[in-house]
Amino acid sequence: MTIDDAAERGVTRLCRRVVRDEGLPGLSVAVTDGDGVLFADGFGSRDLAGNRPATPDTLYGIASCTKSFAGVALLQLAESGICSVDDPVSAYLPVEFDDPEPTLHHLLTHSSGLPSLGVSETLLARRMRLPDPGVALGDIDDFYAHVNGATDERTDPPGERFAYCNTGYALLGEVVESLTGRPFDEYVAEHVFEPLGMERSTFDDHEFSMADDHMTQYRRTEDGDLVASSLPTRDIGKATGGILAPVSELATYLRLHMNGGEAAGSRVLDANTLAQAHVGHVDVPGRAAGASEQAGDDRTYGYGWFRDESFLGDRTLLGHSGSITVSSAYLGFLPDEDLGVAIASNTSPDFPLGVVGEGVLAAALGADPHESVPFFRQQRRHARLCGEYTAYEGVMDATVEREGNVLQVSFDHPLNRSALPLTPSDPVRESGPQQADVVYRYEHVASDGRREPAAFRVKDGEVSLLIDRWRLRQV
Incomplete structure (x- = not known):
């Protein structure tokens, strides 16, 4: 596939407008097909004080875009026969659930019945020196005690209702360590980063800070000002959102999903195994902006991917946004069009960065994002009113x-x-x-x-x- 000059101008125009209108310090984007990068650029500054430019190689915190990496890791282990996604989580971790017990599949699809238990929010606030509820989460034992203390918080039997739960993915990261004897971040580095040549991608905040091209992360205050902030990495829950990566390498990771488990000359998963991650296993409540109530829910969730069957009318879109308050990202791809986008910023706007990613995909296909993407269509309307x-x-x-x-x-x-x-x-x-x-x-x-x-x-x-x-x- 190629992107013609008009589509490239559309992508560039959209990104520059978002940086300007939404006050983002910097934004990096890479558009790819199954063979390689079609477009990559940076907009604005990765560091405002030094006015250093954002580039496709700038390291950003990609937050919950990490979740699909956890899905790949669990599917690798299932493919090797070490586990099954239908195994109960208590088979591998010291956690206690009433029957019916949630399985790894339920954690992967946010359908365990657990609501958010606030682990990620507490740890992120703590690392940024913001007020937090004071929950004991100093080590993994505290984490398991927190989970086991929430027995009565479960709202539904497993598999019946989608409820986004970072704690579930934190548990999955611990399952990977239980099965392999290696921390989740080390496992992903060896079994995903290395085969794909993702040499700059890391979970390590020290490696991040020593890299030549990394973001300065900014938190937006209540007054709307951007303030340089500490990077809220955490030892507990790296599988929920711990990866630091450039969009140039995330494009390679997207090609893994677009090519049935193979990219950069390496096969990471069998195509049939990886396909399990892309299936919409559970309905996601809600509907797109402007959609009628009669339309009903219009998204499903796989293993670290939201699935939308009606993007730009009738196209299938798999994607996931992520935010850790001081940075944000989005990964998305259109399997039938052989087109994907990785996008990241060094702050978190009031909306998920996924809407910008959707706009980039629309522009790359030659459509006007302000006419075809509900978020931008609504923005244009609101600006008029x-x-x-x-x-x-x-x-x-x-x-x-x-x-x-x-x-x-x-x-x-x-x-x-x-x-x-x-x-x-x-x-x-x-x-x-x-x-x-x-x-x-x-x-x-x-x-x-x-x-x-x-x-x-x-x-x-x-x-x-x-x-x-x-x-x-x-x-």
Whole structure:
């Protein structure tokens, strides 16, 4: 496959706009097919103080993108006959669960019945010197005690419900050590990094800090400022999000998945074995931005991969985002188009970096991300609707602002200082002499608990907000 000049310009334009509009210090991206890298570049700075540029070889913390590496490791061990993904986790670790016990498969698919137990959040906050709940997690014995103390927290029998659980992947990392006698990071380095020639990829924060081209990681404060931060690596739970890697090498790892277990001249897994990681084993609650309630859940989860069957209409997308507050990443590939993307930044925006990865894939295929990817389509809409509004003769003023993925309207009047979040639904386009050119429909929850409509009407380039008793015109 090739990326033509127009598609390359589209990728570049999108990345530069994201860096500018979202205030990212740096961003690196690599687009690959099954044979090699098609596009790779860096945008912005890997270090603001020295203004050193981000490059495709910059080392970033890839956070939960590590989970698919854990899936590969467990499948390697299962393929060798050392274990089965259907084995109960208690067969290998000193953990206690009531029947029915969760298996390795349930941990891999976040369907063990356990909710988040806060292990990763606690350790990340602790390493960044932020407030944490003070849970005892000083060593592996503390970790097992924490898990065993959560017996009554299980919400469902294994296999019935998806609930993202970092603790499950922390347990999987310990299973790898129990089975091999080697820590998870050492196993992955020897059995995944080395065969694929991923020479710069590491779990070691010292190796990271000594590398010539590594990120300075930034935490965004409540005021929106970027502050250089410590790197929150942790000894417990490396399988949940411990890898530090450049997008140039992550592209090689993607080719492993795109080529049925083989890349860089090495076979890491049999194709049929690796295919288990890509199957959607469990439904993931939720739906894409703007999707109707009737559409239902639209994603499933494999072994470290989310699976979406309706990307850009009817394409299958396998991907995973990751964030450790001071860095973020995304890995994704379209198996039928033989196209993949690795993307990373040295901070974590308010949205998963996966939406940028999806935009890059769309642009690489020649589509406009702002028309074809729900997140960017909604961003464009919100940019159009945000601003200052006023009612007839200035009797009521209001401000519409974007707050995360929703809009918020704030009224400015001595008798009304309220603020209402507006949740979007699909735009309804109407035409005719008495109708708006475009109607964007929203909902808000009134003070009595009722869900009430709001609508933005766009006619001849002018925007009006109809909410409660008011017609507010954008000024």
